[in-house]
Amino acid sequence: MNNFLRLSEDYARVEQAIRFLEQNVRRQPDLEEVAAHVGLSEYHFQRLFTHWAGISPKRFLQFLTKENAKALLARTSVLSAAYEAGLSSPGRLHDLFVQAEAVTPGEYKTKGAGVDIAYGFHPTPFGECLLALTGRGICFLGFVDHDRQSALEELNLHWANANLKESPAQTAPLVEKIFSPQTGEALTVHLNGTNFQLKVWEALLRLTPGQVTTYQGLARQVGGAALSASKGQGMARAVGNAVGRNPVAYLIPCHRVLRQVGGFGEYRYGSARKKAILLYESEHYPQPV
Numbered sequence: 001m002n003n004f005l006r007l008s009e010d011y012a013r014v015e016q017a018i019r020f021l022e023q024n025v026r027r028q029p030d031l032e033e034v035a036a037h038v039g040l041s042e043y044h045f046q047r048l049f050t051h052w053a054g055i056s057p058k059r060f061l062q063f064l065t066k067e068n069a070k071a072l073l074a075r076t077s078v079l080s081a082a083y084e085a086g087l088s089s090p091g092r093l094h095d096l097f098v099q100a101e102a103v104t105p106g107e108y109k110t111k112g113a114g115v116d117i118a119y120g121f122h123p124t125p126f127g128e129c130l131l132a133l134t135g136r137g138i139c140f141l142g143f144v145d146h147d148r149q150s151a152l153e154e155l156n157l158h159w160a161n162a163n164l165k166e167s168p169a170q171t172a173p174l175v176e177k178i179f180s181p182q183t184g185e186a187l188t189v190h191l192n193g194t195n196f197q198l199k200v201w202e203a204l205l206r207l208t209p210g211q212v213t214t215y216q217g218l219a220r221q222v223g224g225a226a227l228s229a230s231k232g233q234g235m236a237r238a239v240g241n242a243v244g245r246n247p248v249a250y251l252i253p254c255h256r257v258l259r260q261v262g263g264f265g266e267y268r269y270g271s272a273r274k275k276a277i278l279l280y281e282s283e284h285y286p287q288p289v
Helices: 001-026 031-037 042-053 057-064 066-074 104-109 148-158 167-179 195-205 213-221 231-246 270-284
Strands: 098-102 118-124 128-134 137-143 163-166 187-191
Touching: 001 031, 001 042, 001 057, 001 118, 001 128, 001 270, 031 042, 031 057, 042 057, 042 270, 066 128, 066 137, 098 195, 118 137, 118 148, 118 167, 128 167, 137 148, 148 163, 167 187, 187 195, 195 213, 195 231, 213 231
Parallel strands: 098 187, 118 163, 137 187
Antiparallel strands: 118 128, 128 137
């Protein structure tokens, strides 16, 4: 886990750089300007960014351009379609096979009453996370953006009446499996949501390695390919709401859902983190040739 702590600390600098590049992408700022913004020399910034992301800041700037976003949306099967301006390999989420187990209608109605949940805060390659699990699987994974209390309040929104106990010793091994998926060991997620939300989250779990989709594409998977245009638009909005309520970030890959026309779309944990995750996956989990 020491490696995750280092990556988490590095990510804070990388995220700051990504936000600056997002805001100034049309100007195409040079290495000197970005390095000065994050308080590092050009040499140290270039080295840090390249070590974390696997590519140079210049190539990442290409990744952020609208042309790349449009190419990504036009070819939603693989991320490499969007990276032709500078990135060489398609992405993948991980090698883990994730099984989904939903609460019963009665359990959903009681908001987790009588359920024991262990939780812990841990470093990840994308900043600190809050991970929680029941006896049936992972029930929550979220990134800590502001403070730990806010993250706990978000967990409570999903499991308002559950018995929460801080137990990082229980959750730490799962963080290792999620973000270092070399073992291929199966994980189970314990989902608490409406029937429609569960359908959307299960559709996200079916995305193959390196695949992205749009809200409209996800709506077609959930509602069937024969949706009319007007109904499809309404379904896409409903799907967007369900994606936004995904309780298990990263593992259920809502960061792989993009807007239909240009841009990467919103992400609960920030657009910079969304881009960072997509980039990290493309470089650190290359698909077999």
